[in-house]
Amino acid sequence: MPITPETRDRLTAGMARVVRTGRHLSVRAAGSIDGDLPSYGWALLVPLEREGEQRCSALAARAGVDVSVASRQLAALERSGFVARRPDPHDGRASLMHLTDAGADALAATRALRGEWTSTALADWAEDDARQLTELLERLAADLDSSLSGAPVRAAS
Numbered sequence: 001m002p003i004t005p006e007t008r009d010r011l012t013a014g015m016a017r018v019v020r021t022g023r024h025l026s027v028r029a030a031g032s033i034d035g036d037l038p039s040y041g042w043a044l045l046v047p048l049e050r051e052g053e054q055r056c057s058a059l060a061a062r063a064g065v066d067v068s069v070a071s072r073q074l075a076a077l078e079r080s081g082f083v084a085r086r087p088d089p090h091d092g093r094a095s096l097m098h099l100t101d102a103g104a105d106a107l108a109a110t111r112a113l114r115g116e117w118t119s120t121a122l123a124d125w126a127e128d129d130a131r132q133l134t135e136l137l138e139r140l141a142a143d144l145d146s147s148l149s150g151a152p153v154r155a156a157s
Contacts, residue, residue, distance in 0.1 A: 023039065025114065025117060026039035026042065027039050038073070038076065038077070038080075040063075040073050041073075041077055041082060041106070042107070042110060043062070043063040043064075043065075044059050044063055044070065044073060044074060044077060044083075045077070045082060045083070045099060045103050045106070045107050046107065047059055047062045047063075048083065048097060048098060048099040048103070049099050049103075049104065049107055052098070053086075053096040053097060053098035054096065054097060055088065055094055055095070055096060055097070056070050056071050056074055056095070056097060057070075059074065059097065074097055077103070078097075080102075081100055081102040081103075082099070082100060082102055082103035082106055083097050083098065083099060083100060083103055084097070084098055084100050085097050085098075086098070
């Protein structure tokens with residue numbers, strides 16, 4: 001049975017609030033870490049940590065941004081010492097980006113800080129409630145990814 005419009009609207013409003021709060025936390029986390037990992041850095045560094053070196057175009061796709069945006073952001077991360085590049089051995093015109101030790105340290109510090117904030121926010125939650133929310137969020141993220149793949153992009157009115 002489909003969800004009601006009221007539930008759908010409450011859910012999208014709640015998601016928007018969580019996203020806004022997440023952005024604020026990312027900015028606060030960036031300001032709390034030595035080296036000031038920019039808030040966008042997380043989206044570009046985590047795939048490098050998990051999957052190893054990649055081209056800018058692959059990182060842009062994973063972060064959901066245009067290649068030109070990712071290129072500028074990666075250049076800033078490279079100047080800060082969080083990533084480094086090397087020529088792609090299969091295509092001399094391209095570069096492969098990889099995470100540096102400083103980038104891995106910044107991710108670890110950001111992850112620890114986010115973990116502390118989450119623990120504080122959920123201090124009064126029961127483990128079962130937190131586990132259920134986690135499972136539902138993972139399901140929602142997967143379903144959103146699935147529904148967005150191949151969906152036409154519409155301009156905002």
